[in-house]
Amino acid sequence: MKMLVIASSIGDTAPGKVFSGYIKRLIEKYTTVDIISLDQNNLIDSELIEVKNIHPRIKKLSITCLNIDIFDYYLAYKISSRADFESYDVVITMMSAHNFFPLYLGYFLKKNKQGIKWINYCVDAVPAPKGWGLSEGYSNGLIKMIRKFMAEADKIYFSNEVMLEYQLNILNGYFKGESGVLYTLPDIEPLFLPKKEKKEFVLLYTGGIYQARKVDQLLLAVERLVLEGINVKLNFVGTNPNSVDLSVISEEVRENICFFGYTRDLVPFYEEADVLIDIDADIENDVFISSKFFNYLMVNRKILCITGKNSPVVIFVKDNKVSGINFSLHSSSNIFESLKSSILKKNEVINRSYDILSNIDIVI
Missing domain, CATH: 3.40.50.11930 (Rossmann fold)
Structure with a gap:
């Protein structure tokens, strides 16, 4: 053939x-x-x-x-x-x-x-x-x-x-x-990264913020954590700072938000992170799963998906019984509660399967 x-x-x-x-x-x-x-x-x-x-x-x-x-x-x-x-x-x-x-x-x-x-x-x-x-x-x-x-x-x-x-x-x-x-294939191999000893709890978002994917509710949730005395840092890697409106949070909290330029080597950022953040579009009946989500699956870290009810990523996780994933609606209070729960369980070991997508092929 x-x-x-x-x-x-x-x-x-x-x-x-x-x-x-x-x-x-x-x-x-x-x-x-x-x-x-x-x-x-x-x-x-x-x-x-x-x-x-x-x-x-x-x-x-x-x-x-x-x-x-x-x-x-x-x-x-x-x-x-x-x-x-x-x-x-x-x-x-x-x-x-x-x-x-x-x-x-x-x-x-x-x-x-x-x-x-x-x-x-x-x-x-x-x-x-x-x-x-x-x-x-x-x-x-x-x-x-x-x-x-x-x-x-x-x-x-x-x-x-x-x-x-x-x-x-x-x-x-x-x-x-x-x-x-045919799901989006990750472009990285599985990463089994040791946890770094550090004072702050680190959140990581990779890639762009555009169109219907919005970050304001995440920023407000981080502000609430900081105001409660929790030492939390939010890293953006490969994100245009102009696409993130920091005016929604106080100047004091902006010091906890860090931007890093585009890099192909995300391993140091994955290693430092406690939770990987994925944000879906804030619209009804969306049909996309972000490509970064499938890369996140290859890293032994918790993932927070900010998404809608019964969204494609929710269905994927439930159908494939993927562990270490938390979901939040597009509201600062919901995101806050989810992150606070992760902080309380920060030593929890993530042991998810890394062969979820290994057998998916084009059938001729």
């Missing part, structure tokens, strides 16, 4: 890290796997497709007005007639909600060759649910687009069960194939 993988990214991007993880598993399992991508990875042999840099607003306007990204569509159409594509039995497309070249090329190859199997994996909801700031026109354009193109796939994968159900509802019967879930 000869297989072609078309990925929007395999490099050092959030989707690229996920896609490269699954591509490596495919390479280990199958003898002939060729890869096309829009960027590169030193550890994966791939063909680089050059794309023009088009402003995102223009691409969004194209989808809003025409129900397609005409730039990605034209590029996919132009190369879809290549003679070497005729030799493949399976094509696997890997896409995010920001690049549709893999989707279009998969569609054309499915149309051009009888008997080819097309599997599409998307790490994002298309479109994102209300609350993520998408215009109605753009969302409607995306819906019409996936009902035409994604509906032709033989199998589709999304990042969790809630997202998959959401997407199938949007496809609304247009899609007749199989479907499944």
